Structure formats: structure tokens, C-alpha cells
Amino acid sequence: MQLDAEGWVVDPKVTKSPFPNLKHGTMAAIHGIIVHQTGSPSRDATFNSYRGAAPNGAHFLIDKNGDVYQTASVTWKLWHVGKLRPRCLVQHSCPATEMKLITGWRVAQVHEVERQKAFPDRFPMNDDSIGIEIVSDNIIEPKGTTFEPMTPEQNAALDWMIAGLKALLRFPAIEIYRHPDVSFKNVHEAETATWH
Numbered sequence: 377m378q379l380d381a382e383g384w385v386v387d388p389k390v391t392k393s394p395f396p397n398l399k400h401g402t403m404a405a406i407h408g409i410i411v412h413q414t415g416s417p418s419r420d421a422t423f424n425s426y427r428g429a430a431p432n433g434a435h436f437l438i439d440k441n442g443d444v445y446q447t448a449s450v451t452w453k454l455w456h457v458g459k460l461r462p463r464c465l466v467q468h469s470c471p472a473t474e475m476k477l478i479t480g481w482r483v484a485q486v487h488e489v490e491r492q493k494a495f496p497d498r499f500p501m502n503d504d505s506i507g508i509e510i511v512s513d514n515i516i517e518p519k520g521t522t523f524e525p526m527t528p529e530q531n532a533a534l535d536w537m538i539a540g541l542k543a544l545l546r547f548p549a550i551e552i553y554r555h556p557d558v559s560f561k562n563v564h565e566a567e568t569a570t571w572h
């Protein structure tokens with residue numbers, strides 16, 4: 377796996393499929409990878425959403441059969457993370473003023489405080505992370521909405537992508553998360569994703 381000067385992976389296993397509408401600025405640094413599931417049934421359903429105005433989306437998409445598409449350059453800042461969870465909660469180091477916001481679940485205000493912090497005092501966010509989407513539909517269950525489990529081919533491709541990106545980008549600190557670990561999302565998203 378190699379990376380060209382414009383931030384596109386050069387590898388026979390990765391199909392370059394640019395969706396320019398995904399770009400919402402330039403990524404200044406890369407500190408992490410966020411793993412997502414699309415919550416929609418097919419590659420094309422996601423591609424269609426990427427053609428819309430100012431869409432959310434990720435840099436890579438892994439189809440059910442394990443095929444990998446690069447939908448955005450890794451130099452593009454995208455909208456894929458959403459409102460950040462406070463990292464200080466994990467480390468039990470939140471100041472009292474922040475704890476008040478968190479206790480009230482004022483998600484937008486928590487995010488405003490969080491996004492001002494420098495990495496790694498906060499989780500990676502849109503400004504400094506690569507997103508990988510996995511094609512998996514939602515399943516509506518009595519207990520709530522979950523996701524189709526990832527296929528073995530998808531997990532093999534994810535593992536390969538993460539290993540390749542880690543080697544390629546030489547992260548100073550390698551941080552890889554499932555989406556709900558860093559943001560206020562369905563806790564089941566990417567729960568069946570595995571990597572080394």
C-alpha cells in the first residue's frame with residue numbers, strides 16, 4: 377500500500393472513487409481512525425448519499441464482499457465523527473465545571489468544550505481523523521436498533537486497511553476507535569468490527 381501526493385491510496389485492492397462533496401476543508405493532522413457502519417443496505421445507497429449537498433461520510437468504504445473504495449483523499453477533512461464525548465470522563469479528570477455539563481447531558485455544549493482541547497486531551501475528531509465506513513444495514517429489534525454483523529470479508533479488509541494506514545501514515549500516537557467510543561452514537565455501531 378502506498379499513498380500518492382494527493383492523499384489517495386495506490387494499491388490494487390483499493391478502488392479510487394472520489395466524491396468531492398464530502399470535502400469540508402483540509403485535514404491538518406491525522407491522529408486516529410474511526411470505524412463506522414453505514415446503517416444502510418448497500419454500497420450504492422451510501423454512494424448516493426455522498427452525491428448530496430454537504431454530506432456526512434468517511435474516507436473509505438468497505439462493501440459486504442470486502443471490496444474497498446476510497447471515497448475521499450486522506451488530506452480532506454470530512455464530517456464523520458459528530459459531537460465528541462469528553463475524554464476526561466474516561467480518565468476521571470474532568471473539572472467540576474465540565475462535570476456539570478456532562479451530568480446534564482448537554483451534548484452540544486460538551487462538544488464545544490471538548491473541541492477546543494488539543495489532542496490527546498480529547499478524542500480524534502473531524503479535523504484530525506480518518507473514517508472507515510462498513511456497509512451494514514440497521515436491524516430494528518424490540519430492544520432498539522442494531523447493525524447487521526460485519527462479514528468475515530469485511531473484517532479481513534478492515535484489518536488490512538488499518539495495518540496499511542498505520543504503516544503508511546506513521547501516526548505519532550495510533551488511536552483507533554469504534555464510532556460510539558468517541559461520539560454520542562448508537563452503542564452497537566461497529567461492535568462486531570475486529571482488528572489487530
Ligand SMILES: [Zn+2]
Nearest residue numbers: 412413555565
Ligand atoms: Zn458512524
